Amino acid sequence: MPVVHDRSVKYKRILLKLSGEALMGEHDFGIDPKVLDRMAQEVGQLIGIGVQVGLVIGGGNLFRGAALHEAGMDRVTGDHMGMLATVMNGLAMRDALERAGIRSRVMSAIPMSGVVEHYDRRTAIRYLTASDVVIFSAGTGNPFFTTDSAACLRGIEIDADVVIKATKVDGVYDKDPVKHADAVKYDSLSYDAVLDQKLGVMDLTAICLVRDHNMPVRVFDMTKPGALLNLVTGGKEGTVIE
Ligand SMILES: Nc1ncnc2c1ncn2[C@@H]1O[C@H](COP(=O)(O)OP(=O)(O)O)[C@@H](O)[C@H]1O
Numbered sequence: 001m002p003v004v005h006d007r008s009v010k011y012k013r014i015l016l017k018l019s020g021e022a023l024m025g026e027h028d029f030g031i032d033p034k035v036l037d038r039m040a041q042e043v044g045q046l047i048g049i050g051v052q053v054g055l056v057i058g059g060g061n062l063f064r065g066a067a068l069h070e071a072g073m074d075r076v077t078g079d080h081m082g083m084l085a086t087v088m089n090g091l092a093m094r095d096a097l098e099r100a101g102i103r104s105r106v107m108s109a110i111p112m113s114g115v116v117e118h119y120d121r122r123t124a125i126r127y128l129t130a131s132d133v134v135i136f137s138a139g140t141g142n143p144f145f146t147t148d149s150a151a152c153l154r155g156i157e158i159d160a161d162v163v164i165k166a167t168k169v170d171g172v173y174d175k176d177p178v179k180h181a182d183a184v185k186y187d188s189l190s191y192d193a194v195l196d197q198k199l200g201v202m203d204l205t206a207i208c209l210v211r212d213h214n215m216p217v218r219v220f221d222m223t224k225p226g227a228l229l230n231l232v233t234g235g236k237e238g239t240v241i242e
């Protein structure tokens with residue numbers, strides 16, 4: 001895809017985190033190809049204006065370690081299944097991107113020879129510089145972490161300008177807006193405010209990491225068409241944590 005620099009770009013290199021659950025679309029489990037195709041188009045628009053895109057995709061649409069543990073499974077085994085789920089989502093996203101004509105790579109924190117490349121930071125940066133989308137899968141490679149933490153970790157490692165969390169709500173609220181109709185949205189807030197109020201939009205380990213490395217985080221609604229492009233080109237979308 002040709003790179004056209006015809007819009008002002010606020011963030012030159014981004015780490016975009018997509019929630020696994022959002023990939024389900026209207027379904028209760030799995031991947032809705034329509035959602036994948038739409039996300040691929042939106043990522044393609046960013047590549048088209050010269051933005052370098054790293055992706056971390058969750059696995060909650062398939063397996064979550066904590067939920068498997070609640071059902072009786074060993075926690076670490078459940079987390080391994082959750083991380084493998086993120087590799088499956090990564091493969092599906094690569095497929096959608098390639099079908100849309102966007103070059104992409106899947107790297108895994110857990111070696112999986114013959115299926116995807118093993119994560120290597122310097123190689124990832126080379127791919128990004130060449131305008132390939134890099135999908136960082138298998139989370140951090142360690143149990144007891146989340147893909148939010150993986151997104152913040154990879155964002156810091158690749159020296160991204162921002163970590164963008166694409167989710168089903170349109171920002172950070174003073175309480176969970178899915179459970180409380182009177183929740184109030186923040187346009188911006190500090191890392192410490194998220195930590196002090198224990199706001200559940202992102203796990204607190206991830207927030208500590210971005211705080212320690214001054215990495216700004218944007219939270220926005222991935223179901224809103226065009227929102228991602230608007231955000232990356234300086235538009236007002238969602239909430240800024242910095
Ligand atoms: N203070 C808050 N502001 C915004 N969303 C919140 C807040 N507290 C909890 N949430 C929940 O966090 C979810 C976003 O996180 P995400 O990682 O995408 O979902 P999940 O954790 O279900 O995979 C939202 O769907 C929302 O219900």
Ligand SMILES: O=c1ccn([C@@H]2O[C@H](COP(=O)(O)OP(=O)(O)O)[C@@H](O)[C@H]2O)c(=O)[nH]1
Pocket residue numbers: 018019020021057058059060061063064065066078079080081082083085086138139140141142143144145146147148150
């Ligand atoms: O570094 C990591 C990232 C993820 N996971 C496991 O993978 C699952 C899926 O990730 P997550 O819940 O973050 O997905 P999302 O909520 O974004 O869909 C988690 O529940 C964990 O079990 C893990 O063990 N280590």
